[in-house]
Amino acid sequence: MTTKTVHLPGFYWHVHHDLLIEWCYDYQERVKYIKDTKPAREAPLRFRLFRPVRGVLPAAYVHAGQAYVQARQAYVQAEQAYVPARQAYVQAKQACVPAEQAYRQACDQAGQAYIQARQAYVHAGQAYRQARQAYRHAEQAYGHAEQAYDQVRQAYRHAEQAYRPEIEALHALECPGCPWDGRTIFPQSAN
């Protein structure tokens, strides 16, 4: 009659063939691993020597060993988080490459379009300012000419009125038999 021994996590002798003592998380899992992967002729010796430490180990050694076990667990967990994070990073970086290329192309094209549009705008602006200046000069000249014309026209009308008797006397001498009645040379016409 043998009672089934419960194997708790702890320090064991010869968990691996090349180590004297080691912390073992899971005795059953290690046993299965040896059965599955190690040569059958090695098994009896491995299982005879792979045993929990029964006695009292030095306290400092136990503390250091437990600290090592905890640190290793934290390291394994961190590695598990690191691997998918790195994969996601690499994928994101790869996806970024064509987006960056498209962005740079768009920048170049937009830059060229901007330069051309700016040049066209500058030229159009120059032409506009020149035309505006020419228009203002012409407008001023037109205003002056209009004023001068008004003045001369008034002067002419005044002179025409002032000298009408003399002009009519001259006309009577030079245009005998003229039907001019002061308004038309066709006084008979009904107009």
Ligand SMILES: [Zn+2]
């Ligand atoms: Zn006449």
